[in-house]
Amino acid sequence: MxxxxxxxxxxxxxxxxxxxxxxxxxxxxxxxxxxxxxxxxxxxxxxxxxxxxxxxxxxxxxxxxxxxxxxxxxxxxxxxxxxxxxxxxxxxxxxxxxxxxxxxxxxxxxxxxxxxxxxxxxxxxxxxxxxxxxxxxxxxxxxxxxxxxxxxxAPLVPAYHRALAAGLSGDWAGKMPVAFVNIGGISNITYIGADGTLLAFDSGPGNALIDQWVTRHAGIPYDSGGAIASEGRVLSGLANRYLSSPFFTARERISLDRNDFLPPEDHEAGLEDGARTLAFVTAAAIEKAQAHLPEKPKLWILTGGGRHNRMIVEDLTVATRHSGEVIIAEEAGLNGDSMEAEAWAWLAVRSLAGLxxxxxxxxxxxxxxxxxxxxxxxxxxxxxxxxxx
CATH class of the missing domain: 3.30.420.40 (ATPase, nucleotide binding domain)
Incomplete structure (x- = not known):
C-alpha cells in the first residue's frame, strides 16, 4: 500500500x-x-x-x-x-x-x-x-x-452519511435529527438521530421516472433544473395513483428496483404536466418517509442530481415547512454530486479493515x-x- x-x-x-x-x-x-x-x-x-x-x-x-x-x-x-x-x-x-x-x-x-x-x-x-x-x-x-x-x-451509503453528519460545522453543527436524501434514479433517505440512531431506506421514485418521461417526449436525457416541470401543473389524479402505492404504507421498508415504479402512459399527461407531476411525486414520497422515522428531521440535506430540480426542492420545502429546514449539500460544505462516489471510497477502506x-x-x-x-x-x-x- x-x-x-x-x-x-x-x-x-x-x-x-x-x-x-x-x-x-x-x-x-x-x-x-x-x-x-x-x-x-x-x-x-x-x-x-x-x-x-x-x-x-x-x-x-x-x-x-x-x-x-x-x-x-x-x-x-x-x-x-x-x-x-x-x-x-x-x-x-x-x-x-x-x-x-x-x-x-x-x-x-x-x-x-x-x-x-x-x-x-x-x-x-x-x-x-x-x-x-x-x-x-x-x-x-x-x-x-x-x-x-x-x-x-441497499442502501449502503448511510454509514458514510453518519460520518459526514458528525463533521458538520457552523449553523448545521449538532442540528439533529438530520436526514440525508439522495435523489438519484431512486430516492433514499438516511436518518441520523441525536442519540446516534441510524436508519435508512428507499423513499420512492427519484429522477428515473422524470428522465424516462422527458427522454420519451422531448428526446433529452433529463429535465435540467426542473425547467420543463416549471411550465406544467400537478395532475392530482396521476400523482395520487403513484402515492397510493402500498410501498409507502407498508411497515417493511424494501429496497426498490428501477422497474418498481414506471413512467405514465403517453395519454395520461403532456410533456410539462408529466414532468411537473413526477417532480411532485418525488418530493411527496420523501415527505412520506417521515412516517417511518422516530422523529421528524430538523435538517434535510439533499444530494444527487435531483437536488438541481428546483420543483422537487420547492415541493419538499413546502411539505416539510413545519418540521425542518431543507438545504442542498453544498450549503453544508459538502459535494452533492460526488457524495456517493466518496462513500464507495470510504466503504472500500472500511471493508479492508473488516468494519x-x-x-x-x-x-x-x-x-x-x-x-x-x-x-x-x-x-x-x-x-x-x-x-x-
Missing part, C-alpha cells in the same frame, strides 16, 4: 440508477471518522452506450443466478469495466497522480437487477479486470454479503456486517474481504 497507517487514499466509482455516467471521487480516510475529501470528476456515458444499458436492463430481467449474463450483458460488462478504467486513468492524469499513490478503488458497477425479496442483486463490472487495467487494488461486490445475511443489499458497512437499521441485515471482494492488482486472484475479528 502507498500510505502507511490506518488512513488510506482511495478512489470511489459510482454509476447509479440514472445511468448517466461515472462519478469519481478521491478520499483520504480511515474508513471511520477521518474523512478528507479530495478532487472529483464525472465521465458521461455517450448516448449509444446509455441505450445499450437500457436494453441490458430488459435482458437482465431473465437473470435467476448472480453470474448469469443473458443477451448482450457480457459485452456490456466488458465495455463498462473499460470505461471505468479509462475514467480512473484520465482522472489520475488530470490530477498528476501516479497509480501508486492510490491504495484502493471502491467499485460499485452498474446495477441491472435488484430483487431483495429473492436475495438477488446484480451489478455489472469486473473488479479483477479493473484492478489489472489500473494497477490499483479494487474492492467491489459490496452488496452481496449483506443479502446473504438477510439484508436487502461493518451495513446495519439492521439500514438494510435489515440480521447484525452489523462487512462485505466486499478484494481484487489485487498484481494478479487476477480475488478473495472475499472478511472481518478481522
Amino acid at each position: 502507498a500510505n502507511e497507517g490506518s488512513v488510506k487514499r482511495a478512489i470511489g466509482l459510482m454509476s447509479g440508477t440514472s445511468m448517466d455516467g461515472i462519478d469519481l471521487a478521491l478520499l483520504d480516510t480511515d474508513g471511520d471518522a477521518v474523512v478528507l475529501r479530495g478532487a472529483s470528476s464525472f465521465t458521461p456515458f455517450d448516448p449509444k452506450f446509455r441505450k445499450r444499458l437500457e436494453v441490458g436492463l430488459e435482458a437482465a430481467k431473465a437473470i435467476e443466478e448472480r453470474d448469469q449474463r443473458p443477451g448482450d450483458l457480457v459485452a456490456i460488462e466488458t465495455e463498462l469495466t473499460d470505461l471505468h478504467a479509462r475514467a480512473v486513468q484520465a482522472f489520475l492524469t488530470r490530477e498528476g497522480l501516479p497509480a501508486g499513490d492510490i491504495d484502493v478503488i471502491g467499485f460499485h458497477g452498474q446495477t441491472v437487477l435488484h430483487r431483495p425479496r429473492q436475495a438477488l442483486t446484480v451489478q455489472l463490472g469486473d473488479g479483477a479486470v479493473l484492478a489489472a487495467e489500473t494497477g490499483i487494488d479494487v474492492v467491489y461486490d459490496l452488496r452481496a454479503r449483506d443479502m446473504e445475511l438477510g439484508g436487502q443489499g 461493518p458497512i451495513t446495519y439492521p437499521g439500514t438494510t435489515g441485515v440480521t447484525e452489523p456486517a462487512t462485505g466486499g471482494v478484494l481484487a489485487c492488482s498484481k494478479g487476477t486472484q480475488t478473495q472475499a474481504v472478511k472481518p478481522e475479528n
Whole structure:
C-alpha cells in the first residue's frame, strides 16, 4: 500500500440508477471518522452506450443466478469495466497522480437487477479486470454479503452519511435529527438521530421516472433544473395513483428496483404536466418517509442530481415547512454530486479493515456486517474481504 497507517487514499466509482455516467471521487480516510475529501470528476456515458444499458436492463430481467449474463450483458460488462478504467486513468492524469499513490478503488458497477425479496442483486463490472487495467487494488461486490445475511443489499451509503453528519460545522453543527436524501434514479433517505440512531431506506421514485418521461417526449436525457416541470401543473389524479402505492404504507421498508415504479402512459399527461407531476411525486414520497422515522428531521440535506430540480426542492420545502429546514449539500460544505462516489471510497477502506458497512437499521441485515471482494492488482486472484475479528 502507498500510505502507511490506518488512513488510506482511495478512489470511489459510482454509476447509479440514472445511468448517466461515472462519478469519481478521491478520499483520504480511515474508513471511520477521518474523512478528507479530495478532487472529483464525472465521465458521461455517450448516448449509444446509455441505450445499450437500457436494453441490458430488459435482458437482465431473465437473470435467476448472480453470474448469469443473458443477451448482450457480457459485452456490456466488458465495455463498462473499460470505461471505468479509462475514467480512473484520465482522472489520475488530470490530477498528476501516479497509480501508486492510490491504495484502493471502491467499485460499485452498474446495477441491472435488484430483487431483495429473492436475495438477488446484480451489478455489472469486473473488479479483477479493473484492478489489472489500473494497477490499483479494487474492492467491489459490496452488496452481496449483506443479502446473504438477510439484508436487502441497499442502501449502503448511510454509514458514510453518519460520518459526514458528525463533521458538520457552523449553523448545521449538532442540528439533529438530520436526514440525508439522495435523489438519484431512486430516492433514499438516511436518518441520523441525536442519540446516534441510524436508519435508512428507499423513499420512492427519484429522477428515473422524470428522465424516462422527458427522454420519451422531448428526446433529452433529463429535465435540467426542473425547467420543463416549471411550465406544467400537478395532475392530482396521476400523482395520487403513484402515492397510493402500498410501498409507502407498508411497515417493511424494501429496497426498490428501477422497474418498481414506471413512467405514465403517453395519454395520461403532456410533456410539462408529466414532468411537473413526477417532480411532485418525488418530493411527496420523501415527505412520506417521515412516517417511518422516530422523529421528524430538523435538517434535510439533499444530494444527487435531483437536488438541481428546483420543483422537487420547492415541493419538499413546502411539505416539510413545519418540521425542518431543507438545504442542498453544498450549503453544508459538502459535494452533492460526488457524495456517493466518496462513500464507495470510504466503504472500500472500511471493508479492508473488516468494519461493518451495513446495519439492521439500514438494510435489515440480521447484525452489523462487512462485505466486499478484494481484487489485487498484481494478479487476477480475488478473495472475499472478511472481518478481522
